[in-house]
Amino acid sequence: MAAADSQLGLFLITASFVTLFVVHVIFTRFFSSSSFKRDAHNNTFNTTANVVSLLSNPDSVLKREKVKESIAGYETLFAGARKEVGTVTSKDSIEHREREYKTMVNSFYDLVTDFYEWGWGQSFHFAPRLLDDTFEQSILRAEYYLALRANIQPTSKVLDCGCGVGGPMRNIHQFTGADITGITINEYQAGVANKYCKQKNIDDKCRAIQGDFQKLTEKFDAEQFDAAYEIEATCHSPDRRVCFKGIHHCLKKGSYFVGYEWVVLPGYDQNNPDHVRIKEGIEVG
Secondary structure (H helix, E strand, O other): OHHHHHHHHHHHHHHHHHHHHHHHHHHHHHHOHHHOOOOOOOOOOOOHHHHHOHHHOOOOOOOHHHHHHHHHHHHHHOOOOOOOOOHHHOHHHHHHHHHOHHHHHHHHHHHHHHHHHHHHOOOOOOOOOOOOOOHHHHHHHHHHHHHHHOOOOOOOEEEEEOOOOOHHHHHHHHHHOOEEEEEEOOHHHHHHHHHHHHHOOOOOOEEEEEOOOOOHHHHOOOOOEEEEEEEOOHHHOOOHHHHHHHHHHHEEEEEEEEEEOOOOOOOOOOOOHHHHHHHHHHHHO
């Protein structure tokens, strides 16, 4: 019996080592950071390998050891959120975020960009969806509608204000043929956007730069663009008057600036806890 137990124990130990070795080989072969491939033509995260390696991709500017630090920094800007309704709507809380908006937006998108792309695609915005629409069709229609309302032509020079990873920029270029420059405060997003533009062979017509849309006059000449648009981006502005004034500086006379944005409707009641809770939930993300 002792010999049998010994043999069984040896078998189990050997089996365990074999299992661990096989798991290691599979993970290294299929799920390592070296297997991570960005794909401008499809969803980058449509393979199991890329989903698993999401936080290990070589494009990321946020190292693993910095993830916890970045989350803590972002949560500090929304101290008390989801614990007590009205906390992040207080004057002090709002003024704190206005002062630290660069940190807030940068930390947020360092953390969520890949997760957004995984679940949402390359266009980080909502869109009205008709009965028989696919999600992708609704997104494209919303972007094409903006292009039409902005009167974007094949010869137009266009500014995308808050471009993310450039999904709308590439779609609108392919729809109109226009030359589009996107600006995002987030370094990681600019790098990803430019990688996708190059993959699609449109990097001579579309490019993203890292910059602050509160300081557009420092980045662009007066009357440089024929049109401009933003999609759910200027909600991050601490003072939209400054942002819009910068856009006005960049546009040629008679040009259009269009966009989709989060707004509070006249029916919003700041004394209604449910209204405040919903608004704060959207703000925190």
